[in-house]
Structures are given as structure tokens and as C-alpha cells.
Amino acid sequence: MPYSLFKFVHVGSMFLATAFAIGPAVLLYLIARTGSADSIRRAFSHTTLVFRIGAAFYGLGLVFGFVTALNGSIPITTPWLVAAYVLILVLIAFNFAFERWTHRVTAAVRESTVVEPGVVHARAPSYALAGMVTTTLLIVFVMVVKPGL
Helix, strand or coil: CHHHHHHHHHHHHHHHHHHHHHHHHHHHHHHHHHCCHHHHHHHHCCHHHHHHHHHHHHHHHHHHHHHHHHHCCCCCCCHHHHHHHHHHHHHHHHHHHHHHHHHHHHHHHHCCCCCCHHHHCCCHHHHHHHHHHHHHHHHHHHHHHCCCC
16 A cells, blocks of 8 residues: 555655646747747746746655565666666756746846847757656656566
8 A cells, every 4th residue: 555655645646746847848838939028027927936836746656665665565777667766867858948948038138128039939948848748758668667677
């Protein structure tokens, strides 16, 4: 019973973390592309809170992932788990890159009613979003298929 409960909390936490990280990031990206300073100001005012909630769920998911592995007699150095650890680090890097861009956009609209195209149309957030989605799918693949690597 504890193993199933821990696994449920792990999967649920990671699902919510992904929902709070990728969903809002896509919306923020699209809102920024409109160039509307008022819309950007309103939407981006919540980024820190939303990303912190996502980070908290990622942390909870990681903790319960370790607890699940230990309760299910899965060695934490199993190759597919090590691959998942590395992918989580890659995902965190993409999340930080995207969040850095949100801070630049927030600063740009705080000081002006005109949005600099170079900030909202930067390529970095596109790459970060693509990386976040791809890395998340790779994590799901590794966790479901559990390849021998």
C-alpha cells in the first residue's frame, strides 16, 4: 500500500509541476508576442508565484520519487533512473532560461508603454519552450519504458 500511495503522489506531483511550468510558459510566450504592454504587465505579474508553485511540485515529486524507489526496492542507481535525474537537470536549465526571459520582459514593460521587439521576439524563449516540452516527453518515456540503457 505505501508503495502505491508514494507512486501516486510522485506521479501526481510531477504532473502538476509540468502543468504549472509548461502551460503558463506557453501562454506567457504568446501574450508577449502580442506586444501589448498592458496585457504583458497583467499576465507577467504572476510569473514568480506560478513558477514557484511549479518548482514546489517538482521538489515534492522528486522527494516522493526517491521514496517510491526505495519502498519498491528499485536501486536509485538503476540506469533509467540515472537518465531521469540527468533529464530533470536539463529541464531545470530550460526552466531557468525561460524564467530569465520573463524577468527581462517584465522589466521592459515596467519602464515603458512601448515594448521592445527585441525582448518579446527573442529566440531564447522559443528554444527554452521547445526544450521544456521535449525534455518532459523524454522523462515520461524513460519513466514509462524504463530502457536498460
